[in-house]
Amino acid sequence: MSAWLWSLGPSLALLAACAWLALERRRLQGELQAQSRQTLVQADSERRRIRQQATLEERERIYRDLHDDLGSQLLQMIYTAPNPEQADRARALLQNLRDVVSRSRGEPGRLGDVLAEIEAEARQRLAAVSVELNWEQAEHLPDPILDSGQALHLQRIVREGISNAIRHAQAHTLRVRVRPDAQQLLLDVTDDGFGAPANQREGRGMDSMRTRAAELQGQIDWTPGTLGGTKITLRFPLSAQS
Numbered sequence: 001m002s003a004w005l006w007s008l009g010p011s012l013a014l015l016a017a018c019a020w021l022a023l024e025r026r027r028l029q030g031e032l033q034a035q036s037r038q039t040l041v042q043a044d045s046e047r048r049r050i051r052q053q054a055t056l057e058e059r060e061r062i063y064r065d066l067h068d069d070l071g072s073q074l075l076q077m078i079y080t081a082p083n084p085e086q087a088d089r090a091r092a093l094l095q096n097l098r099d100v101v102s103r104s105r106g107e108p109g110r111l112g113d114v115l116a117e118i119e120a121e122a123r124q125r126l127a128a129v130s131v132e133l134n135w136e137q138a139e140h141l142p143d144p145i146l147d148s149g150q151a152l153h154l155q156r157i158v159r160e161g162i163s164n165a166i167r168h169a170q171a172h173t174l175r176v177r178v179r180p181d182a183q184q185l186l187l188d189v190t191d192d193g194f195g196a197p198a199n200q201r202e203g204r205g206m207d208s209m210r211t212r213a214a215e216l217q218g219q220i221d222w223t224p225g226t227l228g229g230t231k232i233t234l235r236f237p238l239s240a241q242s
């Protein structure tokens, strides 16, 4: 019996060695697969990084071309416009173009700074068409940070409101009031012009103002103005940041 067992020894050892080899082979295969998966993931993220870089460079190039080509043509239009209203139209387009370019760099800003920029632009535009601006801003306004999108929406809403007052209202005076209302910012733009015509047809401007107000999680309304023309009222929540 024991001699028989002894004779089995080498076979058992061989069997054990084969089993170990099979296990080892499977382990190595697993490791190789894991390595090649990792290499694929790395290659994929490198490809994505290169693609993003190329997209960024292409976008920068387009912005540069837009700015240099269209920008200089718009400047030319401002200086050769037959009347101040046409010059204002070209100036507003140029400003939009500059916004698109600067938004690509995505600068957030404090509410106070954004409002100061809006006021400066409004002053310049309205002075050029001899419309008086009354800017009434509450003294203790909260000063949260607006991200670049919020700042842009606010700027564009006021810009279009002013464009409409210049183009359609023939106003002499435009009043902008900014004040806090609970957790919201309340901004109204009122002109003393003709008011909306009976057959008013909304264009891109008002539609875009509504979309931007919604992006600000806010609301915008047009009503007959207390100064005789049109009053635009925008309200949107301010974040708790300060």
Ligand SMILES: Nc1ncnc2c1ncn2[C@@H]1O[C@H](COP(=O)(O)OP(=O)(O)OP(=O)(O)O)[C@@H](O)[C@H]1O
Pocket (backbone or CB within 6 Å): 164, 165, 167, 168, 169, 191, 193, 194, 195, 196, 197, 200, 201, 202, 203, 204, 205, 206, 207, 229, 230
């Ligand atoms: N402040 C305003 N005073 C008088 N009418 C206005 C005023 N704002 C808007 N309107 C009237 O509402 C219409 C729609 O304005 P909206 O800004 O949507 O379009 P638009 O100014 O005609 O063209 P665009 O798409 O270039 O802005 C105007 O055509 C005008 O009749």
Ligand SMILES: [Mg+2]
Pocket (backbone or CB within 6 Å): 160, 163, 164, 203, 204, 205, 206
């Ligand atoms: Mg308009």
